[in-house]
Amino acid sequence: MVALSVANAARSGQHGCAPRAATHGAHFVSLVTALAMLAAASTACGRREGSQPARSSAAAAAALTPITGAGVKDLIAARRGRVVLLNVWATWCDPCREEFPDLLRVRRELGPQGLDVVLISADFASQLPQVSGFLSRSGADFPTYFKTEKDEEFINALEPRWSGALPMTLLVARDGRRAGFWEGKASYQTITAKIRPLLVPQG
Amino acid sequence: MVLTTVTATSMLALTLGDSAPAAAVKMKNLDGRELAISDTAGRNGTLVIFSCNHCPYVKAWEARIAAVGNSGQGKGIGVIMINSNDPVAYPEDSFEVMQQRAKERGFAFPYVVDASSDVARAFGATRTPEAFLFDQAGKLVYHGVIDDNAEHADKVEKHYLQDALDALVAGKTPAVQETKAIGCSIKFRPKA
Numbered sequence: 001m002v003a004l005s006v007a008n009a010a011r012s013g014q015h016g017c018a019p020r021a022a023t024h025g026a027h028f029v030s031l032v033t034a035l036a037m038l039a040a041a042s043t044a045c046g047r048r049e050g051s052q053p054a055r056s057s058a059a060a061a062a063a064l065t066p067i068t069g070a071g072v073k074d075l076i077a078a079r080r081g082r083v084v085l086l087n088v089w090a091t092w093c094d095p096c097r098e099e100f101p102d103l104l105r106v107r108r109e110l111g112p113q114g115l116d117v118v119l120i121s122a123d124f125a126s127q128l129p130q131v132s133g134f135l136s137r138s139g140a141d142f143p144t145y146f147k148t149e150k151d152e153e154f155i156n157a158l159e160p161r162w163s164g165a166l167p168m169t170l171l172v173a174r175d176g177r178r179a180g181f182w183e184g185k186a187s188y189q190t191i192t193a194k195i196r197p198l199l200v201p202q203g
Numbered sequence: 204m205v206l207t208t209v210t211a212t213s214m215l216a217l218t219l220g221d222s223a224p225a226a227a228v229k230m231k232n233l234d235g236r237e238l239a240i241s242d243t244a245g246r247n248g249t250l251v252i253f254s255c256n257h258c259p260y261v262k263a264w265e266a267r268i269a270a271v272g273n274s275g276q277g278k279g280i281g282v283i284m285i286n287s288n289d290p291v292a293y294p295e296d297s298f299e300v301m302q303q304r305a306k307e308r309g310f311a312f313p314y315v316v317d318a319s320s321d322v323a324r325a326f327g328a329t330r331t332p333e334a335f336l337f338d339q340a341g342k343l344v345y346h347g348v349i350d351d352n353a354e355h356a357d358k359v360e361k362h363y364l365q366d367a368l369d370a371l372v373a374g375k376t377p378a379v380q381e382t383k384a385i386g387c388s389i390k391f392r393p394k395a
Binding site: 088090094124166183 | 330351354382
């Protein structure tokens with residue numbers, strides 16, 4: 001039931017715009033208050049995708065939406081025309097936490113040139129309060145996701161080569177082509193070097 | 204579809220049918236004695252599990268690892284659990300905590316220190332926990348996770364490792380031979 005609703009949320013949510021996803025997600029994310037959902041929704045949809053991300057000082061509690069592997073595929077498909085960096089992380093994963101500020105920086109700097117960053121927490125459901133806390137402390141003031149599906153289905157839906165180690169990052173080119181995959185932490189320089197060529201407008 | 208790997212951070216893991224690499228490498232067991240994978244081989248096969256102490260996935264699965272490992276020992280499967288993590292990165296992965304954890308969880312099998320992390324490298328192991336089960340002939344017949352639900356022991360539907368082990372003891376090929384789960388990446392020691 002959850003998976004179905006989540007897939008629907010992802011499908012109808014199109015560009016990850018928060019209101020619909022948040023509406024569906026609210027049934028499942030009891031810890032995220034309705035107020036926070038509203039705040040996050042207005043932040044996310046008040047701007048066009050790709051415009052400079054809003055850097056609200058009230059960055060606390062952006063929407064945290066459940067997602068399955070099928071939902072991720074839909075979400076990527078809906079972002080055709082943009083470059084997508086998808087990163088699966090967890091609060092207990094040190095390299096993930098170390099990499100996190102660089103991912104937010106990459107998003108800030110390259111978002112205007114066509115990059116979307118999709119962050120998916122693989123934490124256990126019991127850890128969701130920690131996830132929310134970490135996101136707000138990190139200043140992740142845009143909608144992010146958490147995995148609700150069993151590991152194996154999720155792993156294989158995202159990337160069959162993925163062993164399951166975290167963090168895991170995928171790069172998807174504007175035309176939907178899979179342009180990068182790696183396990184483990186990467187530096188700001190490495191990440192941007194991989195993304196920049198993909199941002200060149202297609203002629 | 205062209206898949207381009209931009210970095211090769213993940214090593215190639217063993218494939219089914221491979222034998223255990225680095226099987227003669229001696230590693231310190233909980234009792235201080237040196238033990239190699241080949242020393243633990245059982246008459247029905249050998250189970251090698253890469254694990255550690257700090258990882259939440261290990262902790263979630265630990266009681267089940269103890270159960271399946273102990274049951275394997277009783278069925279002629281040699282069992283050895285290996286900690287390849289660098290305790291400099293995670294103090295909780297120290298030898299002392301290994302001893303403590305083995306006592307708490309009642310591991311009836313060896314839990315050894317891969318002091319260079321090279322045994323994990325040789326296996327191409329990437330995360331903890333990660334299990335490799337070899338048959339009587341020393342060929343890999345199962346590689347992957349403990350079961351299909353780390354988070355909720357009461358919601359496990361597929362007891363992959365236990366089923367593979369039971370199949371092996373019954374002289375059969377496991378029905379499911381490769382599985383995956385999210386896990387902590389192995390914190391390899393710097394290469395010497």
